[in-house]
Amino acid sequence: xxxxxxxxxxxxxxxxxxxxxxxxxxxxxxxxxxxxxxxxxxxxxxxxxxxxxxxxxxxxxxxxxxxxxxxxxxxxxxxxxxxxxxxxxxxxxxxxxxxxxxxxxxxxxxxxxxxxxxxxxxxxxxxxxxxxxxxxxxxxxxxxxxxxxxxxxxxxxxxxxxxxxxxxxxxxxxxxxxxxxxxxxxxxxxxxxxxxxxxxxxxxxxxxxxxxxxxxxxxxxxxxxxxxxxxxxxxxxxxxxxxxxxxxxxxxxxxxxx
Numbered sequence: 001x002x003x004x005x006x007x008x009x010x011x012x013x014x015x016x017x018x019x020x021x022x023x024x025x026x027x028x029x030x031x032x033x034x035x036x037x038x039x040x041x042x043x044x045x046x047x048x049x050x051x052x053x054x055x056x057x058x059x060x061x062x063x064x065x066x067x068x069x070x071x072x073x074x075x076x077x078x079x080x081x082x083x084x085x086x087x088x089x090x091x092x093x094x095x096x097x098x099x100x101x102x103x104x105x106x107x108x109x110x111x112x113x114x115x116x117x118x119x120x121x122x123x124x125x126x127x128x129x130x131x132x133x134x135x136x137x138x139x140x141x142x143x144x145x146x147x148x149x150x151x152x153x154x155x156x157x158x159x160x161x162x163x164x165x166x167x168x169x170x171x172x173x174x175x176x177x178x179x180x181x182x183x184x185x186x187x188x189x190x191x192x193x194x195x196x197x198x199x200x201x202x203x204x205x206x207x208x209x210x211x212x213x214x215x216x217x218x219x220x221x222x223x224x225x226x227x228x229x230x231x232x233x234x235x236x237x238x239x240x241x242x243x244x245x246x247x248x249x250x251x252x253x254x255x256x257x258x
Contacts (some may be wrong), residue, residue: 024125028130029111036105042210052088052149058230059084059156065237066163080159087152101138105131143197150194153205155185160217174237179229186226189218 018026018106060081064070066075108114114127164175193215 004019022129024128027128027163031106031128034102035106035109038102041102042099045099049088049092049095053090055227056084056088058227058234059171061234061238062230063163065234066160066167067239067242073166076159076163080156080163083152083156083159087149087156090145090152091150094142095108098138098142101142104238105135129157147194147197150190150197154187154191154194157183157190161187170239174176174233176229176233179226182222182226182229186218186222189222193218 015026019030028248063077063080067073070077108131112127112130115125116122118124142184163181164183165178167175168180
């Protein structure tokens with residue numbers, strides 16, 4: 001997705017005045033660009049959806065551990081799981097909707113007559129203008145659905161930060177303070193990413209690079225680092241969570257034996 005953002009923001013033929021004027025020749029150049037980059041944004045959409053799908057599993061396990069098997073702060077940990085599922089669901093919905101709409105519009109470009117609408121051989125090219133207006137509306141609709149995942153990620157990170165702070169009152173070793181602060185910082189960057197994504201719709205040339213840099217730092221550096229550290233700490237947290245239960249079972253066995 002970030003690679004596609006780079007290519008989209010560095011289009012050599014981009015001309016804002018021609019774009020808002022719906023110049024037919026310029027619009028045809030735009031659709032040639034979309035055709036060339038179709039494999040890129042298709043694969044990016046699938047990978048982004050899969051990333052959210054696999055993100056659900058460590059979040060569910062983490063909430064189960066932090067809630068002490070559903071016995072502490074139940075509402076907050078249920079909210080984390082619901083937000084993770086909602087983020088993944090909206091990501092898949094937005095991807096399927098946009099991919100379906102984009103492929104249908106590509107079919108219109110390749111197989112339908114977009115040049116002569118008023119009369120035969122009029123070459124009015126009204127069809128290109130109508131197509132691009134439809135494309136803008138579809139992108140605006142999907143943009144808010146797609147950007148909602150950053151809101152979900154923000155609340156997930158805030159709730160995890162609060163829950164880990166409570167955990168660290170009794171165990172300051174399993175989950176580090178720096179890792180917990182990193183999660184909160186990722187949540188704050190997610191809000192900025194949401195704002196930049198929305199503003200891209202109104203000012204692409206200005207906010208497109210901003211969205212790219214926020215996304216690059218958050219998705220390629222901070223989020224993978226946070227997840228890698230979490231992957232190393234979850235087994236130890238699960239062991240410590242089981243220790244009190246195991247000790248009680250051993251005590252019961254000893255009392256039964258003696």
